[in-house]
Amino acid sequence: MSALLAVESLERAFGGVRAVDGASFEVRAGEVHGLIGPNGAGKTTVINMVSGLLAPTGGRIRLEGREIQALAPHRVAALGVARTFQNIRLFSDLTARDNVLVGEHRVRKASLGARLLLLPAAREEERRARGQALALLERIGLADRAHERARNLSYGEQRRVEIARALAADPRLLLLDEPTAGMNPVEVQAVATLIRKVAAEGHAVLLIEHNVKLVMDVCDRITVLDFGKVIAEGAPAEVARHPAVIAAYLGSGA
Amino acid sequence: MGQQIINGLFLGSIYALFALGYTLVFGVLDILNLAHAAVFMLACFVALALVGSLGLHILVALPLAVLAAGILGLILERVAFRPLRGRANSNFSGLISSLAVAIVFEAVALEFFGPNVSRFPFGTVPDRQMALFGGVVSRLQLTIIGIAVGLFLVLTWLVTRTRLGRQIRAVAESPRAARILGVNVDRVIAASFFISSALGGAAGVLFGLAFNSISPDMGRSVELKGLAVIILGGMGSMPGAVIAGFALGLSEVFVVAHLGASYRDVVSFAGLFLILVLRPRGLLGAASLREA
Amino acid sequence: MEALRDLYLTYQSTLGYIGLNSLLALSVYATLSCGQLALSNAGFMAIGAYAATLLTKEAALPFPLALAAGALLPALVAVPLGLPVLRLRGVFLAIATIGFGEVVRLGIVNWEYVNGAQGIVAIPQKTSLWMIFLAVAAVLFVMARLRGSKWGFALEAIREDEPAARTMGIPSTAYKLAMLVLGAAIAGLAGGLEAHFTFMVAPNGFSFGRVVDMLVFAVVGGTARYWGPVLGAAFLTLLPELLRELAPLVGIEPGPLRLMVNGLVLLAVILFLPNGMVSLPDRLRERRAARRAAA
Numbered sequence: 001m002s003a004l005l006a007v008e009s010l011e012r013a014f015g016g017v018r019a020v021d022g023a024s025f026e027v028r029a030g031e032v033h034g035l036i037g038p039n040g041a042g043k044t045t046v047i048n049m050v051s052g053l054l055a056p057t058g059g060r061i062r063l064e065g066r067e068i069q070a071l072a073p074h075r076v077a078a079l080g081v082a083r084t085f086q087n088i089r090l091f092s093d094l095t096a097r098d099n100v101l102v103g104e105h106r107v108r109k110a111s112l113g114a115r116l117l118l119l120p121a122a123r124e125e126e127r128r129a130r131g132q133a134l135a136l137l138e139r140i141g142l143a144d145r146a147h148e149r150a151r152n153l154s155y156g157e158q159r160r161v162e163i164a165r166a167l168a169a170d171p172r173l174l175l176l177d178e179p180t181a182g183m184n185p186v187e188v189q190a191v192a193t194l195i196r197k198v199a200a201e202g203h204a205v206l207l208i209e210h211n212v213k214l215v216m217d218v219c220d221r222i223t224v225l226d227f228g229k230v231i232a233e234g235a236p237a238e239v240a241r242h243p244a245v246i247a248a249y250l251g252s253g254a
Numbered sequence: 255m256g257q258q259i260i261n262g263l264f265l266g267s268i269y270a271l272f273a274l275g276y277t278l279v280f281g282v283l284d285i286l287n288l289a290h291a292a293v294f295m296l297a298c299f300v301a302l303a304l305v306g307s308l309g310l311h312i313l314v315a316l317p318l319a320v321l322a323a324g325i326l327g328l329i330l331e332r333v334a335f336r337p338l339r340g341r342a343n344s345n346f347s348g349l350i351s352s353l354a355v356a357i358v359f360e361a362v363a364l365e366f367f368g369p370n371v372s373r374f375p376f377g378t379v380p381d382r383q384m385a386l387f388g389g390v391v392s393r394l395q396l397t398i399i400g401i402a403v404g405l406f407l408v409l410t411w412l413v414t415r416t417r418l419g420r421q422i423r424a425v426a427e428s429p430r431a432a433r434i435l436g437v438n439v440d441r442v443i444a445a446s447f448f449i450s451s452a453l454g455g456a457a458g459v460l461f462g463l464a465f466n467s468i469s470p471d472m473g474r475s476v477e478l479k480g481l482a483v484i485i486l487g488g489m490g491s492m493p494g495a496v497i498a499g500f501a502l503g504l505s506e507v508f509v510v511a512h513l514g515a516s517y518r519d520v521v522s523f524a525g526l527f528l529i530l531v532l533r534p535r536g537l538l539g540a541a542s543l544r545e546a
Numbered sequence: 547m548e549a550l551r552d553l554y555l556t557y558q559s560t561l562g563y564i565g566l567n568s569l570l571a572l573s574v575y576a577t578l579s580c581g582q583l584a585l586s587n588a589g590f591m592a593i594g595a596y597a598a599t600l601l602t603k604e605a606a607l608p609f610p611l612a613l614a615a616g617a618l619l620p621a622l623v624a625v626p627l628g629l630p631v632l633r634l635r636g637v638f639l640a641i642a643t644i645g646f647g648e649v650v651r652l653g654i655v656n657w658e659y660v661n662g663a664q665g666i667v668a669i670p671q672k673t674s675l676w677m678i679f680l681a682v683a684a685v686l687f688v689m690a691r692l693r694g695s696k697w698g699f700a701l702e703a704i705r706e707d708e709p710a711a712r713t714m715g716i717p718s719t720a721y722k723l724a725m726l727v728l729g730a731a732i733a734g735l736a737g738g739l740e741a742h743f744t745f746m747v748a749p750n751g752f753s754f755g756r757v758v759d760m761l762v763f764a765v766v767g768g769t770a771r772y773w774g775p776v777l778g779a780a781f782l783t784l785l786p787e788l789l790r791e792l793a794p795l796v797g798i799e800p801g802p803l804r805l806m807v808n809g810l811v812l813l814a815v816i817l818f819l820p821n822g823m824v825s826l827p828d829r830l831r832e833r834r835a836a837r838r839a840a841a
Binding site: 051052053072073074076077078081082083085089091092093094098101102103104105106108110112115116118122126129165169 | 688691694695696697699700702703706707709710711712713714715716717718
């Protein structure tokens with residue numbers, strides 16, 4: 001199976017600091033690929049570059065063979081990439097359901113003309129879209145909070161809504177940036193199950209996480225970053241035993 | 255030519271003084287203070303009242319008016335900006351609330367002085383002229399340039415060599431870091447507003463003396479020119495504001511001399527527009543201006 | 547009979563301005579709804595007003611066509627304006643668009659063909675109240691349809707967090723440009739209507755102060771609902787009429803009083819009810835819910 005996402009010698013320098021320094025790895029469809037490393041290793045920077053928010057200063061990013069590193073974020077998203085954010089970026093004034101609705105933007109087939117002319121087709125499309133949003137909220141167990149404003153949700157609930165919002169785009173590649181930070185073990189388990197199910201449906205998942213147990217349980221393969229460089233790659237068990245990985249984590253006290 | 259340079263420097267010094275106040279607040283708070291021009295105008299009226307009604311000498315009235323402007327700045331900060339400090343969209347709401355205060359200030363001026371143009375009483379400033387560099391310059395013009403330059407020097411000393419100046423720079427850099435370092439951010443911001451409004455007030459009095467045409471809407475055109483100046487010089491950059499102020503003054507005088515009076519303002523705004531599109535940082539600015 | 551006719555004539559102007567100011571407030575709302583503080587609408591209004599005027603006076607074009615042209619021309623101008631300028635952050639966008647407005651105004655002042663600063667007078671009075679209100683209704687309809695639709699949510703997303711919205715596939719620049727163009731068309735239409743309502747156009751009617759007024763209507767009314775700007779425009783257009791009666795009682799001239807009340811209302815709104823008058827019921831509901839939760 002060829003790679004869905006291929007990151008090749010990716011570099012990002014901020015002034016003199018190389019946040020990402022020649023990182024390369026691949027993610028295949030149906031795979032959950034973990035991206036781990038101590039704080040400041042460059043993981044979020046990599047995700048920012050893949051999603052188009054940041055331009056690399058070197059290297060390439062390929063999505064199904066096609067180079068995307070120079071594309072604007074909305075064009076990358078149009079190709080089937082969706083993400084969550086490390087510091088939760090829900091639309092705080094919108095309800096949970098409406099947040100997920102926004103996530104559907106890429107896949108909706110609404111017609112502005114029909115909407116302005118009050119045609120029944122428009123109402124039908126709206127109904128379908130809202131139903132889809134509720135179904136996704138159901139999937140993450142928050143259907144009962146659908147009409148709550150995002151800023152009134154608990155931290156863990158917000159994180160789950162962000163995942164639902166990303167799933168709403170029916171992405172081929174799902175980028176999750178610390179999706180379980182601050183969650184209790186029950187919520188973490190639910191997210192783990194969800195991630196495995198999403199991968200089983202054929203999506204590729206790139207997962208940044210600090211929760212080591214979650215990463216070991218859920219990931220098929222793991223890439224370890226430290227100081228912007230890849231220091232290990234492989235199946236969870238191999239990576240856990242890798243001396244460079246142990247040194248990096250112990251060294252930084254993580 | 256020499257005459258035009260003198261006129262340009264003279265006009266530019268007022269623009270620079272006004273823009274300094276604008277850019278100081280922007281540098282510290284990241285907010286555009288739209289009440290700056292109203293303070294400019296009110297300070298001039300205060301000076302007018304002191305000279306006209308109380309018979310004070312202009313050299314006494316000027317510092318008093320500047321002080322009054324500073325106090326207005328403190329009021330402005332307390333009423334319109336401080337309550338908004340925690341908000342997410344504080345830039346926008348700060349703009350609106352400063353606008354609201356500007357409207358109130360203008361209403362006050364309108365009520366107490368009427369809409370018509372007022373002038374300083376005859377004899378407020380001695381009408382002496384001299385020949386210089388091939389042009390004729392009045393003592394008033396030289397004095398204004400002198401006062402403006404003097405204020406620039408005082409401000410530079412304040413910002414670079416005093417503790418308050420260091421604190422202002424720290425807060426401009428990062429209010430959170432400054433607070434952690436023990437700086438009383440609220441007081442520094444208040445002080446910045448005092449200084450900024452004092453400068454704006456000084457510019458207002460000097461403008462009133464220079465052109466002797468004082469009315470509640472006198473701040474309108476200078477306000478927009480002031481925006482052009484701080485954009486050109488770089489938002490938040492004080493040396494930039496001074497240089498750009500002089501540059502605008504000189505270019506306006508030259509445009510009027512060579513292209514005609516009607517083109518004067520078009521050049522400023524077209525220039526502003528081009529700068530924003532081509533080099534939004536301005537000459538010396540460092541602020542990040544584009545969205546992600 | 548005389549008295550009734552006088553009454554109608556007096557209030558005709560106020561009603562007309564409630565409608566025109568509503569249109570102007572909605573034109574600013576168009577860009578505010580996606581988080582852009584674009585203050586170019588006085589310039590767009592001027593273009594529309596002068597275009598429509600010249601077409602009826604010089605070309606004897608039927609009024610509806612002239613109005614349409616008055617809406618179309620600023621919309622076209624909005625495109626080359628928006629492309630470079632919508633990339634700018636917050637206050638810089640505001641300043642650039644203010645600059646645009648000034649350039650338009652100064653251009654008119656310096657254009658002899660349209661009488662420069664003196665403006666054009668004796669414009670045929672073709673605007674009836676029903677036309678103004680029809681226009682308001684039409685714009686409100688469009689705004690209402692946008693709200694809660696795929697595009698309406700996209701606009702809100704852009705307003706709240708543009709980069710995040712983009713990662714969801716929303717082409718934010720295209721949306722912002724579309725709203726700038728829409729706002730320009732509305733402002734241009736309002737300009738054409740006003741010119742044929744007050745029989746004259748002059749550049750000093752399209753100054754920075756004019757777009758500030760539009761902004762104030764929209765902010766005071768509130769952008770939380772699509773009809774908020776209309777509420778603000780109506781309120782702030784009626785207020786001076788009421789104040790004119792009040793002024794002698796308080797001992798302040800009507801002009802300064804109106805201005806002072808405008809400023810104080812705006813200050814009160816931004817400090818205590820930042821989402822405008824329209825958000826008052828929401829605010830009360832939230833406060834009641836909070837009190838209940840604390841109890």
